[in-house]
Amino acid sequence: MSDRVQAQSAIVGQAYYEDASNALTFEEVKDKNFVPYRGIFTRGFSQSTFWFRLDLDPRQVISSPGGFDQSLFVLRILPSFLDEIEFFDPSRKVPKQRLTGTRFPGFDDELKSPNYHFVIDQLHEPRQVWVRLKTKSSNVIVFEVLRMPALTFAEQQQTFLYGLYFGVIFLTFLLALLIIKIDYDKIVLVFAIKQFATILWAFVDRGFYRLFFDVMPDPLALTITRLYISFYVVVSSIYFDYVLLKEFKSSKIGQRIQLALIGVIFITLFLYLNGYYALGIQINMATVFCAIISSWFIAVTLPGDALKNDDYTKSVPKYAIVLCYSIVFILLMPAVLPLLGITPATSLTLNSLLYHGLLSSIALATVLGLRARSIVVRQTELQGQLELSQRLAEEERQNRIEQSKFMAMLSHELKTPLAGIRMVAATEPIQTTSYEQIANAVDDIDQIIERCLHAERILEGNLIVHDEPIDLADILQNLCRRHLQAARIKVEIDPLPPLQTDPRLLRVILSNLIDNACKYSALDTYVEVRAHIAIKNTKSYFEVIIDNEPIYQDWPDASKLFSKYYRSQIAHRVTGSGLGLYLVHQFTRMLNGQILYQPTETKVRFILSIPITV
Numbered sequence: 001m002s003d004r005v006q007a008q009s010a011i012v013g014q015a016y017y018e019d020a021s022n023a024l025t026f027e028e029v030k031d032k033n034f035v036p037y038r039g040i041f042t043r044g045f046s047q048s049t050f051w052f053r054l055d056l057d058p059r060q061v062i063s064s065p066g067g068f069d070q071s072l073f074v075l076r077i078l079p080s081f082l083d084e085i086e087f088f089d090p091s092r093k094v095p096k097q098r099l100t101g102t103r104f105p106g107f108d109d110e111l112k113s114p115n116y117h118f119v120i121d122q123l124h125e126p127r128q129v130w131v132r133l134k135t136k137s138s139n140v141i142v143f144e145v146l147r148m149p150a151l152t153f154a155e156q157q158q159t160f161l162y163g164l165y166f167g168v169i170f171l172t173f174l175l176a177l178l179i180i181k182i183d184y185d186k187i188v189l190v191f192a193i194k195q196f197a198t199i200l201w202a203f204v205d206r207g208f209y210r211l212f213f214d215v216m217p218d219p220l221a222l223t224i225t226r227l228y229i230s231f232y233v234v235v236s237s238i239y240f241d242y243v244l245l246k247e248f249k250s251s252k253i254g255q256r257i258q259l260a261l262i263g264v265i266f267i268t269l270f271l272y273l274n275g276y277y278a279l280g281i282q283i284n285m286a287t288v289f290c291a292i293i294s295s296w297f298i299a300v301t302l303p304g305d306a307l308k309n310d311d312y313t314k315s316v317p318k319y320a321i322v323l324c325y326s327i328v329f330i331l332l333m334p335a336v337l338p339l340l341g342i343t344p345a346t347s348l349t350l351n352s353l354l355y356h357g358l359l360s361s362i363a364l365a366t367v368l369g370l371r372a373r374s375i376v377v378r379q380t381e382l383q384g385q386l387e388l389s390q391r392l393a394e395e396e397r398q399n400r401i402e403q404s405k406f407m408a409m410l411s412h413e414l415k416t417p418l419a420g421i422r423m424v425a426a427t428e429p430i431q432t433t434s435y436e437q438i439a440n441a442v443d444d445i446d447q448i449i450e451r452c453l454h455a456e457r458i459l460e461g462n463l464i465v466h467d468e469p470i471d472l473a474d475i476l477q478n479l480c481r482r483h484l485q486a487a488r489i490k491v492e493i494d495p496l497p498p499l500q501t502d503p504r505l506l507r508v509i510l511s512n513l514i515d516n517a518c519k520y521s522a523l524d525t526y527v528e529v530r531a532h533i534a535i536k537n538t539k540s541y542f543e544v545i546i547d548n549e550p551i552y553q554d555w556p557d558a559s560k561l562f563s564k565y566y567r568s569q570i571a572h573r574v575t576g577s578g579l580g581l582y583l584v585h586q587f588t589r590m591l592n593g594q595i596l597y598q599p600t601e602t603k604v605r606f607i608l609s610i611p612i613t614v
Contacts (some may be wrong), residue, residue: 008147012055024377045138045341049132051133056120061073071125073146074145075087080207082141086098089118103136129587169198180192190239190240199230201230268283299324502590505591506591508584512580542611584606
């Protein structure tokens with residue numbers, strides 16, 4: 001109760017009388033010796049009926065603004081989970097039994113509200129009124145006698161707090177559902193169940209059902225429903241603490257304690273089902289008290305090093321867990337201890353459950369958010385590692401395939417020249433032509449090895465381009481003149497300026513193209529080599545065109561032509577590595593040039609273009 005509301009209350013004295021017999025009437029009680037008390041009355045769980053005498057004095061209350069009946073006061077009673085409350089005002093001219101509480105329908109309430117109200121009219125002079133309380137829940141009760149404007153303000157203030165409470169609980173509930181929809185998570189699911197239970201419990205326990213159910217044929221059914229909802233919310237809360245703290249490496253003893261508390265809660269369910277409501281409520285509240293203490297202690301004793309090293313919890317520091325459960329401990333104890341009758345109730349007692357719901361939901365949602373973020377980051381890391389592993393595995397597989405192809409090519413292509421050398425060496429005596437055959441075979445082996453070495457350097461990235469001015473015409477003529485089949489090569493070269501490029505790589509490109517054309521064309525045909533300046537899109541290029549007629553009309557596959565180890569079926573009749581055009585393509589790119597395969601109807605044609613740099 002706020003200081004402002006207390007100052008506006010017309011109550012100047014409070015006293016109580018405990019009726020252990022539960023049989024006394026108002027006439028028998030009103031003259032008994034009542035025990036004075038101040039503030040909020042607290043007696044925990046008791047089987048007795050409690051009578052209250054309130055001394056009222058309207059003169060201490062500031063008059064309301066114009067337009068309000070100055071004699072109209074309202075008795076406001078909190079909290080809203082009390083079973084049976086009866087109001088006695090002897091000054092009322094027409095006696096009528098005035099009852100309210102969880103066991104009575106809402107349409108009998110004198111004011112529509114989640115709280116309990118009795119109208120006190122014609123309060124001009126000091127007088128006394130009486131209230132009788134009988135409840136199976138905890139005997140905690142507070143009275144306020146207010147004028148209508150003050151009552152309206154107090155109700156609006158409470159409505160705002162409850163609205164904020166329900167809003168936060170509902171938003172965290174929706175957030176949990178969203179996380180579950182994105183990626184199922186057991187802990188977040190349990191949190192969502194707990195939040196939904198909290199919403200139901202607050203709706204019933206805080207009296208909001210009274211705003212919606214005017215006609216209740218069996219009001220007792222709602223009271224019993226409230227007990228089952230309280231069982232649901234306590235079980236879901238303890239189980240959530242269990243699964244959350246277990247993930248953060250809670251001790252085995254702590255886990256057993258929490259499971260034992262869940263077992264005790266199921267005893268209350270058994271009691272409710274068999275009609276022992278009062279005993280079930282007491283055990284339920286005692287279990288909540290133990291759960292608050294044990295969860296806080298387990299959080300404090302969590303192993304900090306385990307949190308730092310764990311993949312899923314490393315983004316949630318231990319102090320965040322301890323802080324979260326410390327908030328729960330600090331806010332729930334002022335409510336639970338008075339309800340158990342251990343300590344007197346204070347103004348915080350009535351609203352501590354609200355503050356607990358607000359702050360603990362925010363704190364737990366923050367912890368789950370950090371945890372969810374950590375899981376997403378970890379999953380992203382694992383996905384990246386998986387993709388890297390798959391890529392490395394694929395590269396390794398490709399390397400094995402390439403090595404297999406290389407060994408197959410090498411073993412196959414070296415057999416022919418080596419067989420030729422072996423055959424010539426066995427001939428007696430060795431003639432000049434035999435020497436030429438040996439030389440050709442050795443040259444074939446040398447070319448295969450040279451191309452393999454070039455391919456290896458490309459793979460390792462060890463080739464560096466060194467540009468220098470060269471005479472393209474001179475290089476072409478020397479390569480054609482020194483070729484073993486020079487007589488078949490027709491050379492046509494226009495006057496060319498000096499070319500700025502790497503001569504070593506250019507020789508490999510040209511020699512492979514010329515050698516390829518000679519190998520894969522009939523011996524009675526010519527290989528044509530032409531060089532000139534070409535202009536494409538206003539840019540000037542050195543262009544070398546090499547034509548040959550395909551042997552047996554064996555046209556290469558354009559999609560595989562520049563692939564490593566590619567050779568057509570008929571090409572296998574001629575010694576080769578399958579690396580020539582692959583090297584041509586790679587080296588041309590290194591020289592910023594372009595190699596194109598543009599066959600005509602009768603000829604295989606390759607066009608090499610290298611840009612002219614100024």
